[in-house]
Amino acid sequence: MKSVTENHRSIRKYAFRTVEDAVILKIVNAAIRASNTGNMQLYSIVLSTQPKIKDLLLPLHFNQPMVKQAPLVFTFCADINRFSKWCKVRGTEPCYDNFLWFSTALVDTMLAAENAAIAAEENGLGICFLGTTMYNAEEIAKVLNLPMGVVPVVTMTAGYPNEELSPTERLPYQAVFHMETYHNYSDEDIEKYYSDFENLPKLRDIVEQNGLKNLAEVFTQRRYTKNDGEIFSKKYLNFVKKSFKISE
Amino acid sequence: MKSVTENHRSIRKYAFRTVEDAVILKIVNAAIRASNTGNMQLYSIVLSTQPKIKDLLLPLHFNQPMVKQAPLVFTFCADINRFSKWCKVRGTEPCYDNFLWFSTALVDTMLAAENAAIAAEENGLGICFLGTTMYNAEEIAKVLNLPMGVVPVVTMTAGYPNEELSPTERLPYQAVFHMETYHNYSDEDIEKYYSDFENLPKLRDIVEQNGLKNLAEVFTQRRYTKNDGEIFSKKYLNFVKKSFKISE
Numbered sequence A, B: 001m002k003s004v005t006e007n008h009r010s011i012r013k014y015a016f017r018t019v020e021d022a023v024i025l026k027i028v029n030a031a032i033r034a035s036n037t038g039n040m041q042l043y044s045i046v047l048s049t050q051p052k053i054k055d056l057l058l059p060l061h062f063n064q065p066m067v068k069q070a071p072l073v074f075t076f077c078a079d080i081n082r083f084s085k086w087c088k089v090r091g092t093e094p095c096y097d098n099f100l101w102f103s104t105a106l107v108d109t110m111l112a113a114e115n116a117a118i119a120a121e122e123n124g125l126g127i128c129f130l131g132t133t134m135y136n137a138e139e140i141a142k143v144l145n146l147p148m149g150v151v152p153v154v155t156m157t158a159g160y161p162n163e164e165l166s167p168t169e170r171l172p173y174q175a176v177f178h179m180e181t182y183h184n185y186s187d188e189d190i191e192k193y194y195s196d197f198e199n200l201p202k203l204r205d206i207v208e209q210n211g212l213k214n215l216a217e218v219f220t221q222r223r224y225t226k227n228d229g230e231i232f233s234k235k236y237l238n239f240v241k242k243s244f245k246i247s248e
Helices: A021-033 A052-059 A081-089 A101-123 A137-143 A186-199 A203-207 A215-223 A226-240 B021-034 B051-060 B083-087 B099-122 B137-143 B188-199 B201-209 B216-224 B226-243
Strands: A043-048 A070-080 A126-132 A150-159 A177-179 B043-048 B072-079 B126-130 B151-160 B177-179
Touching: A021 A043, A021 A101, A021 A203, A043 A052, A043 A101, A052 A070, A052 A137, A070 A081, A070 A101, A081 B188, A081 B216, A101 A126, A101 A150, A101 B226, A137 A150, A137 A186, A137 A226, A150 B099, A186 A203, A203 A215, A203 B051, A226 B099, A226 B151, A226 B177, B021 B043, B021 B099, B043 B051, B051 B072, B072 B083, B072 B099, B083 B226, B099 B126, B099 B151, B126 B137, B137 B151, B137 B226, B151 B226, B188 B201
Parallel strands: A043 B177, A177 B043
Antiparallel strands: A043 A070, A070 A150, A126 A150, B043 B072, B072 B151, B126 B151
């Protein structure tokens, strides 16, 4: 049996075809069936389909065309707002606005998000996760009307696929898997685990096109630079701090 | 077709039966097939099976018996250590030790973890996620030999199940799902979404056994109190800060 988990490719081109409400419902119901902490369900799922909302989201995701082209744009959010309101309505003071609960809500959010992704793929859709959600979280929160206590974590575009792809290459499983305890990596280990990956023709091409020495430089000097990281990290932290006490 | 995502129950009692290596391999390979940021795979999976290691982990998970009884104890960790080492071996300076990358690594870790959970369940195993990993992350890191840059996020026990359970009740999907933008909750919404849940006989029993007024108080006054939250939040933050610059 081929597992649904082996079947993932990030699909960025979508057919001009509406996704049925029944499929959307399956995705949402799959999300809420995921494990979560204490059954508190500290997340919310916002599904945007209207062009006027997707148009506002598009530049916040650095104009990645999937945001406009995909029929479904799910924003998965860590959410202590709903649970806290429930506590207050029931006359007891909520206390889930610290770093532990930010991390916990993020865990719950992602368990739900991956279940949603798998249900989408099981139903014939293609999906793509966008990590850019954290980069412009505050602006995205404004577009989506998120109140205090709700922090966007990740976005998933989905629709019927209009491209066929092979799964993306990964490091050999031994590179990320440790028996009993962690075995730290020697320089030789790094060589062993990364060299096949680095030698993939399409990755060698990227290095060459960028005029760089190797793939690691593509990451540090092009894709995810120190400067960008510092700017967006500060920005995300400042936004998260409005809902969670992060630095104490 | 019934989706694998609808099938989850947290299994806490395991049969006395070894899990085949082929099944373990399927779980790990499912984990690495999950989406992740920039294909950086910022996680590590530590599988502990030996009694001497599980015995050390047991008290750190507040003696939850699954840690000892389950044949497989997976600790999923956010990991910038391996990627950073690769950068250094390739002569370029890594820059992924900030809040953004902590959150990103956590996202990647959880996408992998949920894929692992689904693959385990597809192969007949039962699993249970333990949120206690964050509570004693530093001590768990010591047991598992985690170096700087590796932060335990969540633990998953797994094995062939020795109990049959129905799925846990969740809030109705409408409670966590928002069309187009977020619709904040009125007191009436909270009532509508939570009252069926609160009236489940087993949850009413818990309220009564605790001598409390309602289920919300069970959370704030018993399960996840302000005092515990503050202690463990500070503890986790202090540990995470050894690997990531969180407060800047």
